[in-house]
Amino acid sequence: PFGQEGVAAAFAQAAAAPPPDDRRTFTWVGGETAALEHLDWYMRSGQLSTYRGATESFAHGEANPVNSGTRLSPWLAFGCVSARHVVHEARRYERAHGKSSSTGKGHGKSGSTGARLHTELLFRDFLRFSALSWGTSLFKVNGPFRVEGLEWGRDAERFAQWRAGQTGFPFVDAGMRELAATGYLSHLHRQCCAAFLVRDLRLDWRMGAEHFEACLLDHTPDANWGNWAYRILQRPCLAASRAQYPVEAHITTVECLAWPVVHDARMAHTLRWVPELRGLP
Ligand SMILES: Cc1cc2nc3c(=O)[nH]c(=O)nc-3n(C[C@H](O)[C@H](O)[C@H](O)COP(=O)(O)OP(=O)(O)OC[C@H]3O[C@@H](n4cnc5c(N)ncnc54)[C@H](O)[C@@H]3O)c2cc1C
Structure with missing residues (x-):
């Protein structure tokens, strides 16, 4: 329904901000620039060292699976940042600052926080490829x-x-x-x-x-x-x-x-x- 001009006009407008809601602890801004800034902030603020991962269900303490995700998922879903780039940045962080245990309990067999993040991204790929073979049975x-x-x-x-x-x-x-x-x-x-x-x-x-x-x-x-x-x-x-x-x-x-x-x-x-x-x- 939109001609070229309509599309250009729509993109020229700033995205509508979500209505104010003081229960919200995080707000996403669309696009590659915002995605890369968020990833950079996440690594610079050292949060990778307390990453717990989606499936570490019984991790206790301040950093636990309810509050310690990267919140990169909307940007990954829209292709604003690639999984490969996220893993690259996680490895870079661990080379510079050392590794932390992904369970918060010493270097157990579950590996480092960077390795755990890599695993979650691999599971994302696993589902993408599985969906190809599952076809409509998925629904x-x-x-x-x-x-x-x-x-x-x-x-x-x-x-x-x-x-x-x-x-x-x-x-x-x-x-x-x-x-x-x-x-x-x-x-x-x-x-x-x-x-x-x-x-x-x-x-x-x-x-x-x-x-x-x-x-x-x-x-x-x-x-x-x-x-x-x-x-x-x-x-x-x-x-x-x-x-x-x-x-x-x-x-x-x-x-x-x-x-x-x-x-x-x-x-x-x-x-x-x-x-x-x-x-x-
Ligand atoms: C019922 C249900 C529905 C879900 N629907 C979606 C969805 O539509 N889109 C989506 O991206 N994730 C979905 N997930 C997976 C997961 O909950 C989110 O990816 C995660 O909560 C996003 O937060 P994060 O970026 O902080 O994750 P992090 O813990 O920081 O993980 C890093 C990235 O790995 C990927 N990832 C992690 N766990 C999973 C997983 N189990 N399956 C697939 N990718 C994963 C995501 O891209 C995520 O951004 C769903 C999980 C459940 C149980």
Whole structure:
């Protein structure tokens, strides 16, 4: 619908700033320049040394998976910065400043924080290539792993409560409200909110994936739908173990109760998004 002039005029205007919201702790600015500035700031301020990584679920302390991501995902999703460049900068940082343990507990077998960041970026690539081979099964109810034996509900009221952050589970509600207000969630929080929809509410996981797709600033079909597909996989997810571990034995979750105790023990993050709990002792 836009001619060349319309496109030029649209790009000439400054991007609309998001409405002020003092619950927001980070604001993304689009484009390559902003992406490189953020990466430079991240390395210069030494934050790589406390990077915990998406999957270090039970890391305690100030730097934990709720607050220690690079927040590069929207820029990576839009191609404003490449994964290769991020790894290059992480290696440069570690050559200059030395390595830190990715668990915060000495140099364990999990490797350095830079190596952990590299691993997360490799998983991103893994999902991209997997999506090519999964094809449209990624969007089908049994998912790319062809999970059988699950019945999915489509209860509109439960779904609305989940979307609005009104489930009554504070950590889930904090995550869903943050997602709606900012377009971003830490990996751990995404996992928790998704697991709650799938395992506790037993709603069709694709409704959740579509909602995330509508909200996420960093949305890519492979990363979003691929991560959701893993949420319906029974644990352990090795194909050989499936017969041994039936779906029903692994379909309920305690993560949404356990994770906030570990990662948000003082409730600072939760109370920012669920202020009605502030009066509680
Ligand atoms: C249900 C669900 C939906 C998700 N949807 C998306 C999505 O649409 N787009 C997206 O980029 N990520 C998605 N993720 C993965 C992950 O949550 C985000 O990449 C991460 O939270 C972004 O924050 P960060 O940049 O601080 O991550 P960091 O911890 O700093 O990781 C560095 C980069 O590695 C990549 N990465 C890390 N973990 C993953 C992962 N599990 N899968 C794919 N890439 C990863 C991202 O590009 C990220 O920016 C999803 C995870 C879940 C559980």
